[in-house]
Amino acid sequence: MIMNDPDDYAVHLQDVSRTYGKGPTEVAALRHVTVGFPRGSFTAVMGPSGSGKSTLLQCASGLDRPQTGSVRIAGRDITRLREKELAELRRDHVGVVFQSFNLVPSLTAAQNTVLPTRLARRRPDPARVRDLLQRVGLAGRERHRPAQLSGGQQQRVAIARALLSRPEVLFADEPTGALDRGTGHEVLALLREAADTYGQTVVMVTHDPEAATYADGVLFLTDGRIVDSLRRPSVDQIAARLGGSR
Numbered sequence: 001m002i003m004n005d006p007d008d009y010a011v012h013l014q015d016v017s018r019t020y021g022k023g024p025t026e027v028a029a030l031r032h033v034t035v036g037f038p039r040g041s042f043t044a045v046m047g048p049s050g051s052g053k054s055t056l057l058q059c060a061s062g063l064d065r066p067q068t069g070s071v072r073i074a075g076r077d078i079t080r081l082r083e084k085e086l087a088e089l090r091r092d093h094v095g096v097v098f099q100s101f102n103l104v105p106s107l108t109a110a111q112n113t114v115l116p117t118r119l120a121r122r123r124p125d126p127a128r129v130r131d132l133l134q135r136v137g138l139a140g141r142e143r144h145r146p147a148q149l150s151g152g153q154q155q156r157v158a159i160a161r162a163l164l165s166r167p168e169v170l171f172a173d174e175p176t177g178a179l180d181r182g183t184g185h186e187v188l189a190l191l192r193e194a195a196d197t198y199g200q201t202v203v204m205v206t207h208d209p210e211a212a213t214y215a216d217g218v219l220f221l222t223d224g225r226i227v228d229s230l231r232r233p234s235v236d237q238i239a240a241r242l243g244g245s246r
């Protein structure tokens with residue numbers, strides 16, 4: 001399919017730049033990035049440490065505002081929205097699994113999982129909550145509070161929470177980084193299912209070539225720019241592309 005219109009994409013970044021700091025300490029984290037994520041696609045974002053992967057996710061998800069350029073989600077340029085409109089758009093269309101899990105300390109794993117759904121005034125399906133928590137390996141931990149869970153377990157609560165509301169767009173920053181192999185594969189299968197079965201658009205940062213093979217395509221960032229992309233690559237192709245830069 002030929003896609004020229006930014007609205008053909010679930011998320012579209014046009015000429016996005018993000019700089020941190022000023023003067024001698026200035027860092028250009030993203031430099032004039034233009035990229036679209038087609039609806040229902042699963043994209044992996046890779047590149048060396050400091051290349052701008054997290055910044056790309058933060059800008060694309062509306063958690064951070066770029067200095068230049070536009071970011072479209074659900075047909076709206078989110079860089080032009082007021083805070084309240086942005087918060088509502090994010091609540092209704094976007095799910096995130098980022099490195100800080102933002103779990104509510106006083107709520108159990110199950111309560112944290114259903115929180116965004118409840119905030120959006122929807123009724124969570126208890127069977128689906130149980131199934132998701134089981135699939136991310138948290139069966140038996142549903143009533144544990146974050147302080148009673150390991151870092152990896154807290155991350156899995158964040159993954160279940162992001163998946164439960166079936167957002168149109170799901171951003172995940174290293175969702176399998178802290179997980180054992182088996183749980184990591186289950187999480188990747190859930191992300192694949194989100195795209196294939198529910199038409200959700202998934203954008204995932206990962207350092208792991210094997211995790212990236214679950215995606216339809218891989219984008220490579222270097223020094224704030226997208227320098228390459230591969231469609232349906234093998235582990236070996238990804239590893240070869242990353243070379244010594246990991």
Ligand SMILES: Nc1ncnc2c1ncn2[C@@H]1O[C@H](COP(=O)(O)OP(=O)(O)OP(=O)(O)O)[C@@H](O)[C@H]1O
Pocket residue numbers: 020021027028029047048049050051052053054055056
């Ligand atoms: N809040 C900040 N203040 C200043 N500089 C920042 C900030 N956040 C990121 N940077 C800088 O911007 C650049 C891109 O950072 P970013 O976290 O996006 O990279 P990354 O590719 O996700 O790295 P990693 O793989 O190590 O997580 C880096 O040089 C980083 O030091």
